Amino acid sequence: MSAGDELEPALVHHIVNTLGWKGLRPLQEAAVAPLVRGEDAILLAPTAGGKTEAACLPLLSRMHGSRWTGTSVLYLCPLKALLNNLLPRVETYSSWLGRSAALWHGDTTSGARKRVLANRPDVLLTTPESLEAMLVSVNVDHASFFSGLRAVVVDEVHAFAGDDRGWHVLAVLERLQRVAGRPLQRVGLSATVGNPDELLTWLQGSGAGERPGRVVAPHLDTRSGATSASAPSGSAPSGDIQLDYVGSLENAATVISTLHRGEKRLVFCESRRLVEELGSALRARGVNTFLSHASLSLDERRRAEAAFAEARDCVIVSTSTLELGIDVGDLDRVIQIDAPTSVASFLQRIGRTGRREGTSRNCLFLTLDEAGLLSAAGLLLQWSRGWVEPVVAPPEPRHIVAQQLLALCLQEGSVGGNLWQEWWNGLGPFGRPAEPIVRHLVAQGYLDQDGGLLFIGPEAERRFGQRHFMGLTAVFTxxxxxxxxxxxxxxxxxxxxxxxxxxxxxxxxxxxxxNWQVTYIDWRRKRCFVEPVDGGGKAKWSGTGFGQGASYRLVRAVREVLLGAAPPVSLTRRAQGRLEEAREHFMECVHPGGTVIVRERGKADQLRWWTWAGHRANATLAATLGSAAVPGQRINDHWVRLRDDLTAGDWKLARQGAAERLALPDIDERAVQGLKFSDALPPRLAEATLSIRLADLGSATAVLSEQARFTGGSA
Known part of the structure; x- marks a missing residue:
């Protein structure tokens, strides 16, 4: 074990004799030296690549060698279930050096929390929301508790960085550094990213460019599809991938119930409703079936996941809740209903299989309709090229800035009106750009100001004061x-x-x-009581966000499929036949030389510009075209509706100089209401935040540079 000289000997002893390892895996080997030296890092490896050990073993060695005391390492995860799964492993590794680990999240009992506060663990596993709650809680002396903090591990870091939870994580880490009085070593773990160097810079926050850091990704495992940064040039990732068209969820249940009997199968669906309906259909066919999604109770999910882990001939149907590294035992097969939203998500899912020696990673796609088949084919085409979405933080997180200002004042009691910026050490939007937000918070009574100090105001008390301001700790509604x-x-x-x-x-x-029959509804406490019945049940959940559809790259891949490209995977005869029908169906809507404008004949003539550019680019194009586009239209991934009487001459005028005057999409006021903490922003800033997030300026520019053909001619 070449890295053994830098690990504590007691750890090396247990790695060899307790775990029975002959040596460290490549990632674990490569991570030892930089982490022991205190460098920041992004550790990249396929699912089940040993990333937890790659982070924990060197940090525990550093903890032991430098005699860290108190809670010196935080381990952050996006899911409570993932933390529950990791705790026994981290406890075991810590105990080898006489150290301790403990859990703190929303399901941790009050008794367990009191034990954590009384006997601070060396490693604390928690979520960012629970960490925020600790900082603002009157029951936690955060200055004392976090005084020994030295390092933070962010597991599944890509799951944070791509949305507002990432800004929340960065802001809380900056506040923790000030509480601890020292920079914190930051280690991110990820399986699938297309831009690991940028992700490292993001994770380092205010320390980017000042602290040493590196991406550690030693093994280029093309079985996983790895990342665009690590896939060897010209090679296609491998795996047993099959694409099938089944036409309905009932047919999918029939296929799953008859194929691969005796095996353990994990089925992913893209909605909770589909999970419920497929699970019910499988049980009706006598399949030993378990379910997992966010609207099931914690006990229900735990029972399902534990039973599934111990069983053999069974199926578990899940949303993305089982996409991340929760251990559900040794899987034989992954089945995907329609297509996931990203290549990165697919890589996480296929990475659940092929862990046993002599097995390969596999995934069976069962598509329910033409749209699902095309989306899956486009995604697999991009996957075959080794492409993975870059992880990009959403721009202009002004609502998170407002939340952090309120949380800081709650944490400290009061903050100097000219000193609040220092808490975020100059981190991007939390510095000088936040001054208009501070003024608005004071003007609207969210903050009070007296004697040069800022503190929580009556409006914040009214809106967020319930349950000790717990509403301030989560960044989503x-x-x-x-x-x-x-x-x-x-x-x-x-x-x-x-x-x-x-x-x-x-x-x-x-x-x-x-299936359940409702027997009583308690409207005041938002509860309903049920009894089991034989059938007739209905599942439904409404989202609060306004979806942004598929990306430009994935929709463009669908266009390639319609033009004749095919992913290098096994297509069933049904899928091949349906794909040919789709190509015939969309024949007038795609052209290899550019985009197409088609007059759709039917109940009402419509002029559609088939851009194949994705939701965000199409929203940008519709806003930019002004009167040439139909106002207030429902944006989709594939086309923009143009004014019905538009002529080729009008079109040329509308396009002239459009790439230089791109406009941001208009925002529905319901979308602003769905943005948590939007009320704590000036209305124009709340609208501007959503508007820039709904835009895709680069892709819109690319589309405008292409030739656009009217049916029967070109423009």
Missing amino acids: AAPQFTVLQGRKEIGRTDPSLLTERVAGPRRLLLAGR
């Missing part, structure tokens, strides 16, 4: 849901519309793959 109970046993949560819509006969729900 959750859709309202009713808790579903059978007696005292919680089954999960359902959309309230299922309890209010008109029904003929008894009201029935589908939840946890079982």
Whole structure:
């Protein structure tokens, strides 16, 4: 073990004798030296590549050698279930050096929290939201508790960096550095990113360019598709991938129930409703089936995941909740219903298989309709090229800035009106650009100002003061849901519309793959009571966000498929036949030389510009074209609706100079209301935040540079 000289001898002893390892894996070997030296790092490896050990073993060695005391290492995860899964391993590794590890998240009991505060663990596993709650809690002396903090591990770092939770993580880490009085070593773990160097810079926050850091990705495992940065040039990732067209969810259930009997199968769906309906259909066919999604109760999910891990001939149907590194045992097969939203997501899912020696990674795509088939084919075409989406932080997180200003004042009691910027050490949007937000918070009563100090105002008390300001610790607004109970046993949560819509006969729900009849609704406490029934249940959940559809690269890959390209995977005869039908169907809507403008004949003539550019680019193009585009149209991934009487001459005028005057999309006021903390922003800044996030200026420019052909001619 060449890295053994830099690891504590006691750890090396246990690695060899307790774990029975002959040596470290490549990532673990390569991570030892930089992490022991205190460098920041992004550790990249396929799923099940040993990333947790690659981070923990060197940090524990550093902890032991430098005699760190108190809680010196934080381990952050995006999911509570992932933390629960990791705790036994981290506890074991810590105990080899006489150190301790503990858990703190929303499901941790008050007794367990008191034990953590009384006997600070050396390693604390938590979520960013729980970390924020500790900082603002009157029951936690955060200055004392975090005084010994030295390093932070951010697991599944790409899952944070691509949305507002990432800005929240960075801002909280900057505040923690000030509390601890020292820079914190930052280590990110990820399986699938297309821009690892940029991700490292992002993770370093205010220390980027000042602290040493590196990307550690020693093994270029093309079985996983790895990353665009690590896939060897000209090579295609390998794996047993099959693309099938089944036409309906019932047909998908029939295929799953008859194929691969005796194997352990993990089925991914893109919505909770599909999980419920497929789970119910599989059980009706006698398949030993378990379910996992975010609206099931914690106990229900734990029972399902534990039973699935111990069983053999079974299926678990899940949303992305099982995409990340939660251990559900040794899988034989992954099945995907339609297509995931990204190549990165697909890589996480296929990485759940092929872990046993002599097995290969595999995934069976069962597509339900033409759109699902085309999306899957386009995604697999991009995957075959070794491409993975870059992880990009959403721009202009002004609502997170407002949340952080309020949280800081709650944490400290009061903050100097000219000193608040120092808490974020000059981190991008949390510095001088935040001054208009501070003025607005004071003007609207969210903050009070007296004697040069800022502190929590009456409006913040009114809006966020319930349960000791717990509403301030989460950066997303959750859709309202009713808790579903059978007696005292919680089954999960359902959309309230299922309890209010008109029904003929008894009201029935589908939840946890079982049918329930509603017996009583407690409207005040948002609870409903149920009893099991044989059938007739319905599943539904409403989202609060306004989706941004597929990306430019994935939609353009679908266009390539329609023009004749095919992913190098196994296509069933059904999939090949349906793909040929789709190519015939869209024949007038795609052209290898550019985009196409087609007059759709039907109940009402419509002029559509088939851009194949993705939702965000199309929103940008619709806004930019002004009167040439139909106002208020519903944006989609594939086309922009133009004015019905538009002529070729009008089109030339509309396009002239458009690339130099790109406009940001208009924002629906409902979307602003769905942005948490938007009320704490000046309206124009809230709208500007969403508008820039809905735009794709680069892709819109690329589309405008292409020739656009009218059907029967070109323009």
